[in-house]
Amino acid sequence: MTTSYHLIASPDTWIEGEALRQLEQTATLPGMRAAVGLPDLHPGQGYPIGAAFLSERIYPALVGNDIGCGMALWQTDLSRRRFKPERAAERLQGLEAPWAGELDDWRAEFDLEPTDFDAALGTIGGGNHFAEMQAVETVMDPAALSALGIETDQLLLLVHSGSRGLGESVLRGIVDQQGHQGLDPASPEAIDYLQQHDQALRWAEANRGLIAQRLFEALKTVGKRRLDIWHNLVQPVDWHGERLWLHRKGAAPADRGPVVIPGSRGSLSYLVQPLGDSAHSLHSLAHGAGRKWKRGEARGRLSGRQRPEDLVTTALGGRVICEDKELLYDEAPENYKGIERVVADLVEAGLMTVIATLRPLLTYKVRRPANRNGARPAQRQPGFRQPQRDRL
């Protein structure tokens, strides 16, 4: 069966040919009913990222390895006026190490069995994952903002992370056994995969919660969770009376209330209100700006123009903690499409409205990465330099 795909993006939005080819190819998989590319669509490992798929069968490889990856937003009680990014950065240390506290309460709260990966519970991970202190920049919908319980004079914490090694092991387990084929939802393999997948969703949610708690403790504040949204998952849906499977791979849900669509660390993030009937978009939205350049290409592309010390401050005046040079280049704002275009596409498609924009003040990625030889600790990060406000 060949299913046509639907792309939600204006002609002005640049989308890589390889991503479209992957979207088209994925739409031809057996049992596929609908495939939607969102404006942050970009190539993944065989399957595109920034897409949603509706199918009769369950495709673990479409969800990918980071099952349960998503965004969570907290309201803190830190005054935005009194916040000193450099002081806060000094307090944020050792978040890569296993959490020293007791995990039993976390497991109980999120209904988790102990796993071999629990030492990573409460750690951010690599790639595009981060924890970021943000300030409300512009409010477009004050009523929706206060309904969410968000105060404009106190900082927010946005956490983007997933299920770390656990999701990876769940995917590897099923792919080693079944390859990339779609699973019959009634089969024992599918039932077993879904049970592990659902646990990985809860683990990822708990992970974001513990990451947030560790930052709150370091910054001597507290926070209240305002939303926690998965963008990598598969779930059953009732589609006109039929039970089908909705896969989201880097796609935020449009049917779970407000979501945050972050830009790169150098641009604003958008807190948005999904709208109305979004069946043609498979009840999905973009999950971010979308990469423009592949990981690993960035250093070669940028290192001639920008040094590491240039990359630890952003055009919006934000401070970045990232002591892994490769990662610092890989996640530089230049690697990402403009979030403004992505957001405009979704608004013009009638899929959402903007509640508020959020400004990144301090982005935590990683300190002291494990060296390839495991020996020499990373160089101390260069000091904070005053951002160039005139570029705003």
Added chain:
DNA sequence: ATGTAC
């Protein structure tokens, strides 16, 4: 994306 593959 990942206690990464060789």
